[in-house]
Amino acid sequence: MKKILILGLFVLATIGIQAQGYQVGDDAKDFKLKNVDGKLVSLADYKDAKGFIVIFTCNHCPYSVAYEDRIIEIDKKYKTKGYPVIAINPNDPELYESDSFENMIQRSKEKGFTFPYLIDETQDIYKAFGASKTPHVFILSNAKGKYTVEYIGAIDNNYKDASAVTSTYVETAVDALLANKKPAVTATKAIGCSIKSK
Amino acid sequence: MKLPIRLILFASLLFSSQLAVTQEIKTYNFDELEPIFHFQNDTTYVINFWAMWCKPCVEELPEFEDIRKDYANKKVKVILVSLDFGKNVNDRLNSFLERKDINAEVVILDDPDADKWIGKVDEKWDGALPATIIYKKEKKIVFTRQVSYDELSGTIDKLNNQTN
Numbered sequence: 521m522k523k524i525l526i527l528g529l530f531v532l533a534t535i536g537i538q539a540q541g542y543q544v545g546d547d548a549k550d551f552k553l554k555n556v557d558g559k560l561v562s563l564a565d566y567k568d569a570k571g572f573i574v575i576f577t578c579n580h581c582p583y584s585v586a587y588e589d590r591i592i593e594i595d596k597k598y599k600t601k602g603y604p605v606i607a608i609n610p611n612d613p614e615l616y617e618s619d620s621f622e623n624m625i626q627r628s629k630e631k632g633f634t635f636p637y638l639i640d641e642t643q644d645i646y647k648a649f650g651a652s653k654t655p656h657v658f659i660l661s662n663a664k665g666k667y668t669v670e671y672i673g674a675i676d677n678n679y680k681d682a683s684a685v686t687s688t689y690v691e692t693a694v695d696a697l698l699a700n701k702k703p704a705v706t707a708t709k710a711i712g713c714s715i716k717s718k
Numbered sequence: 719m720k721l722p723i724r725l726i727l728f729a730s731l732l733f734s735s736q737l738a739v740t741q742e743i744k745t746y747n748f749d750e751l752e753p754i755f756h757f758q759n760d761t762t763y764v765i766n767f768w769a770m771w772c773k774p775c776v777e778e779l780p781e782f783e784d785i786r787k788d789y790a791n792k793k794v795k796v797i798l799v800s801l802d803f804g805k806n807v808n809d810r811l812n813s814f815l816e817r818k819d820i821n822a823e824v825v826i827l828d829d830p831d832a833d834k835w836i837g838k839v840d841e842k843w844d845g846a847l848p849a850t851i852i853y854k855k856e857k858k859i860v861f862t863r864q865v866s867y868d869e870l871s872g873t874i875d876k877l878n879n880q881t882n
Contacts, residue, residue: 534842536849536862582771582804615773653846678830680803686831709836711801713772714846714863 541650544706548660548667551645553608553638554621556628561606561636563660563667570602571661571670571697573690576651578609579627580618581713584654586679588631591655594675594690595635603659603694605635610646610654615716643717653712659693659703671703674710740812743800745826748835754797755839755851761793762854762877764870767827767839767847769801770814774864775848779820781867785874786822794874796822801847803828852877 542548550563563572575591577584595605613620621639628637640646649658650672659671671693676685693703757763766782768775779798786796798820800811807826815824829835836845840860843849850861852870854877861869 532858534840534860534862536842536860580771582769652844674833677833679832680830684830689833708833709843709845711832711836711845711847714774714848716773 541648542658542669542672544669544672546669548658548669549648550665550667551648553640553645555636555638556621556625556633557636561638563606563662564665566604566662568602569604569662571659571694572667573598573603573605573694574649574658574660575605575607575675576610576646576649576654576656576658576715577607578611578616578619578654578713579623580611580616581654583679583710583712587655587675590675590682592631592634597691598694599634601694601698603698607633607635607637608640608645609637610640610643610651610715612643612716612718614718646715647717651715653710653714655710655712657690659690659697661697670697671706673708677708679710740816741821741824743808743811743824743826745808745828748827748829748838751799751825751827752835752838755853758855760854761795762852762874764794764796764874765799765851765853766796767799767801767849769847770810771802772847776818778848778864778866779818781865781870783818783820783822784867785870788871789874792878794878798822798824800824800826802826854878854880 552560552562555561573594577591591605591607598604609619609624611619624637624639655675657671657673657675658669660667661670671690673689675690677687677689678685689705689708693705696703754763754765764782764785768779770776782796782798785794802811811824832845836843839851843860843862846862848864850865852859852873857877857880859873859877
C-alpha cells in the first residue's frame with residue numbers, strides 16, 4: 521500500500537502517437553491501393569491466399585533498405601505456400617522525395633521486387649493498421665475474406681546482418697499458421713523510421 | 719627533409735583545434751548503455767534517440783543543442799543516442815555534427831536485437847524514431863515523437879521543480 525502511494529507521487533508519462541490501429545486478433549479491413557505497375561491491388565484479388573505478409577516499407581529508410589533482399593526471399597518462399605508479401609509505402613512523398621510513386625517504380629525495378637509495392641496515397645491504410653514506422657509487418661490469416669491479424673512487428677532480430685539473425689519472427693509465425701497453429705510470438709518491437717503524414 | 723618549423727607549428731595548431739570540436743564518439747550495446755537511463759542523482763537527463771537519415775530527428779536536433787546551452791549550469795545533461803550504422807559511421811557523424819554545430823554528447827547504440835531493449839527504454843515506445851526520455855531519478859517523461867524547445871524546457875522545469 522505504501523509502495524503504491526509512493527509511486528503515485530512520481531511523474532511517469534509517455535507522450536506521443538500511440539498506436540490506434542489493429543491489435544493481434546482483430547479483423548483487418550481490405551484495401552484498394554495502386555501498385556507500381558499502375559494496377560489497383562486488394563486482398564480480395566488473392567482468392568487462394570491462406571494469408572498475407574503485409575509490410576509497411578519505403579525507399580528512404582535505411583532499415584527498410586537493409587531488409588529489401590530479405591523481403592524478396594520471404595515472398596519467394598511463402599508466396600507459393602499461400603502467404604504472399606504485400607508491401608505498402610505509407611509516407612507522404614512531399615516530405616520524402618525518394619518515396620514518390622516514380623521512385624517506388626524505379627526501386628521496384630532495380631531490386632526486382634517479386635511482390636506488389638503499393639502506395640498509400642491518402643495515408644488512410646497505414647493509420648487503419650496502426651503502422652508507426654518502416655519496416656512494420658502485419659501478418660494476416662485469410663478465412664474466406666475474413667482477414668485476422670496474427671502478428672505485428674519486426675521481420676527478424678538483426679536489421680544489420682541477415683547472417684547474424686537468430687530469430688526469424690515472420691517466418692516462424694507464418695510456419696505456425698501454415699501448420700494451423702497460432703504463432704507463439706505475436707508481437708515484437710524494432711527500430712524504424714517514423715511514418716510522416718501530411 | 720627538414721620541415722619548416724612554422725609549418726609544423728601551424729599543422730599542429732590546426733590539428734589540435736580540430737580535436738577540440740570533434741568529439742570521440744563511443745559505441746555501445748544496450749547493456750553497456752543502460753545505466754544512463756537509471757542514474758539516481760540531482761541531474762535531469764535528456765536522452766534523445768535519433769539518426770542522421772531521420773528527418774524529424776534532424777529537425778529537432780538544434781532544440782537539444784539549445785537546451786544544452788541554456789541549461790548548462792542547471793544540472794541538465796543532454797545525451798544524443800545515434801542509431802546510425804554502416805560504413806565510416808563515426809566519421810560521417812562527426813562531420814554531420816560539425817556542420818550542424820552540435821556539441822552535445824553523442825553516443826552510438828549498436829544493438830541490432832532491438833526487441834530485447836526497446837521495451838526497457840519505455841514499454842510504450844515501439845521503436846519509431848525519434849524518441850526522447852527526460853528523467854530525474856524515478857521521475858520520467860517520454861516523448862515518442864518530435865518535440866519542441868518549449869516542450870523540452872517545460873518538462874525539464876517540471877521535473878526540476880518537483881520535490882524529491
